[in-house]
Amino acid sequence: MxxxxxxxxxxxxxxxxxxxxxxxxxxxxxxxxxxxxxxPDRLNVHVPPDLRTGSTRVWWKVPEPNIYTFAVYVWQTINRWPVNGEVNYKRNIQVFNTFLTPGCRNYLDNEYEQRRARGELKGRVRGIYEIPGRGFQNDSPEGPGGVRVIDRDHWIATLDMGVSESYAGTSVRDAYVRYPIYVSRVDNDPDANPWGLQIGSADGCFAGVPQRLGYADDDSDADQPSEVASP
Structure with missing residues (x-):
């Protein structure tokens, strides 16, 4: 037992x-x-555009060429008014809201109202383009086409762009402008903003005052900022 x-x-x-x-x-x-x-079901990894020599990246680092491309794409599209600036500009600001910081969105809204009050938008057609030969520059973070790293989540992209505006088929503006665009990392809505980046900071869109470089038909002073220019 x-x-x-x-x-x-x-x-x-x-x-x-x-x-x-x-x-x-x-x-x-x-x-x-x-x-x-x-x-998370998605991890956003930024890859540099030139992979001929290979690349090893930490997942959180955004390459400077990607920052520059993002700034050019968003700024160019927002400032493209194919028919009527009074309608197109407002629509662009709304459509690209997720690509703008609240400070930059507020700046653009105010700028829109000021230009509309001065009669500078109704019937106005606008195009903005990268000046040939003034694209991204690896060796010049402070100069045209350069991207200056502030910290891991903030950058300043210097864009030299041509701005052309016309009204009723008549050219009213055709100038070169330098834009010091502030770019911030904001990974809060990957579906609406797959870049994980936004134009602007808490105070506005720019890290300095945009400056006119010259006119499209005269390159003699294109490298010397001469006066303040409206965006």
Whole structure:
């Protein structure tokens, strides 16, 4: 009888151990499932455009060429008025809202109202383009086409762009302008903003005052900012 009691006790102890292992495994699986459900389903990794020599990147670093491309794309599209500036400009600001910081959005809204009040938008057609030969420059972070790194999440892109405006088929503006565009990292809505970047800071869109470089038909002073220019 004693031998049978020991066998039954050993069996019961083994069953208890197996039950404990099962409970632990269930808890571990539940923890793994919770971690899988709460982990991000998308990781935004910025890759430099030139991969001829390969590239090793940490996931949070944004290459300077990507910052420059983003700034040019957003700024050029916002300032493209194909038919009527009074309608197109307002629409562009609304459509690109997720690509603008609240400070930059407020600046553009105010600028829109001021220009509309002065009659500078109704019927106005506008185009903005990168000046040929003034694209991204690796060796000049402070100069035209350069990107200056402020910190991990903030940059200043210097864009030299041509701005042309016309009214009723008559040219009213055709100038070169230098824009010191502030760019910030804001990874808060990857569906609406896959770049994870926004134009502007808390105070506005620019890191300095935009300056007129010259006129499109005269390159003699194109490298010397001469006067303040409206965006």
């Amino acid at each position: 004693s031998r049978k009691r020991h066998a039954l006790a050993a069996r019961d102890a083994h069953i208890t151990t197996l039950r404990s292992v099962i409970v632990v495994m269930i808890l571990v699986c539940a923890g793994l499932f919770w971690g899988w459900k709460t982990s």
